[in-house]
Amino acid sequence: MRIVLQRVSKASVTIGNQISGEINKGYLILLGIESEDNQEDIDWLCNKISKMRLFSDNEGKMNLSIQDVDGEILVVSQFTLHANIKKGNRPSFIKAARPEIAIPLYERFIKAISAHIEKPIQTGEFGAMMDVSLTNDGPVTIIIDSKRKE
Numbered sequence: 204m205r206i207v208l209q210r211v212s213k214a215s216v217t218i219g220n221q222i223s224g225e226i227n228k229g230y231l232i233l234l235g236i237e238s239e240d241n242q243e244d245i246d247w248l249c250n251k252i253s254k255m256r257l258f259s260d261n262e263g264k265m266n267l268s269i270q271d272v273d274g275e276i277l278v279v280s281q282f283t284l285h286a287n288i289k290k291g292n293r294p295s296f297i298k299a300a301r302p303e304i305a306i307p308l309y310e311r312f313i314k315a316i317s318a319h320i321e322k323p324i325q326t327g328e329f330g331a332m333m334d335v336s337l338t339n340d341g342p343v344t345i346i347i348d349s350k351r352k353e
Contacts, residue, residue, distance in 0.1 A: 210343035216327040224325030229274035235284025244349035253319035279327040
């Protein structure tokens with residue numbers, strides 16, 4: 204699994220003209236799932252995300268976790284995070300998991316991260332064409348890959 208985590212002051216995802224998910228202070232997580240991903244990847248990512256200290260304390264240091272600031276999370280599926288641009292100019296998405304594998308993992312990720320932060324999670328809709336809007340706070344943007352543990 205690969206994520207792009209953005210610390211936001213607000214974020215939303217719209218499908219058609221309807222808002223599907225919306226948060227204030229917290230994380231927008233773009234989630235890419237590949238065929239080899241499993242529960243171990245979910246567990247590792249959720250543990251990492253819930254404990255990361257990306258919010259400022261009273262001294263302006265990034266010392267507080269999402270739970271410390273009572274933050275929210277918006278998760279949006281994004282298979283393009285597994286794009287391969289090695290050959291030619293058109294990206295290949297061969298590493299991205301097919302929906303029959305990705306959808307159950309996506310749903311399990313949402314349940315797991317909700318349990319870790321003890322809060323409901325806002326989402327987009329898997330496979331839908333979505334408009335994502337955000338105000339990046341900082342900006343703080345971190346890329347995490349469960350296969351490389353970095």
